Amino acid sequence: METIAMIVMDMLNPYDHDDAETLGKNVEKIVGPLARLIEQAHRQDDVELIYVNDNHGDFAATRDDIEETARKGRRPDLVEPIVPPRNCAFLPKVRHSAFYGTSLEYLLHRLNLRRVVLTGQVTEQCVLYSALDAYIRHFAIRVAPDCVAHIHPDLGEAALRMMERNMGAEILPARRILEA
Template sequence: MTTSALIVIDMLNPYDHPDAGPLTSSVEHVITPLRRLLDSAEGRGDVHVLYVNDNHGDFSADRRDLVQRALRGKRPDLVEPIVPPEDLDLLAKVRHSVFYGTPLEYLLSREGVEEVVLTGQVTEQCVLYSALDAYVRHFKIKVVRDAVAHIHPDLGDAALRMMDLNMRAEIVTADQCF
């Protein structure tokens, strides 16, 4: 039975929005640690790896659509290294939290997950709100500091501090995670 879930949040991004500039500057620094973390989780029987990604308002979008839209976007170099293999779960979300309007809670329950490991973007938005929703659902939480990207560095740091203090999240690096 799986005890941890490594959740990759919103990394399939076309980077065609107003905050893309500062966000991509941060994403450039998290791709390598995130790839390292994904590689270390691969094949472990105690870690369920999954992606939860914004559907960008396209409610008919499936896995292929989300991946292709991101790869055709302005920064395919930030997407290619972390495109999920076909055998990984990919859930589409419609708002900030990975739990809101998705079957994630049911999937985690079915898999026996006790701990969520949050990675992806944006630290001060979707990662923060996902951590709060995980906390109120009584999951242990890890946030991988070098595998989450921010738009605003000060708000990203404040969000990490809030997750640590208010949600009892363990803030770790990719190399400390598993």
């Protein structure tokens, strides 16, 4: 059975930035399905759960610092259900793509993983750019639209269409996303 990498992006967010209110309203819709998917992924032997999260400009921040900042932010209700389990990989990032400036590609190759499931925020930014970076690195891509949050609905929908059409991404509901 093929092992899948499930990547949770940028969900540890203090929601203190431009567009945070709009984004927060959209994250409200995905936090339940995403929390259930994280729990499912964490229980499955054939899924490697990996968190990749923006360091919010703090280059000295550890995983615990990023988590604490998010929990103390404006929307702890969106953070608490998706806090990473202690025994999963956690990679801080500095830009939009989960691959840019991180060891994600090395980790995926080291674990011999060829398929990535992208979840988190923001669909038309970090999820889209990570999908492109996965595609050019020859990873198979899956995205669960009920586990990614957008800021702008039209751009989020366009990003999903682009990932499907231009990058061969499978767009599947959370209930099917971890199937082999």
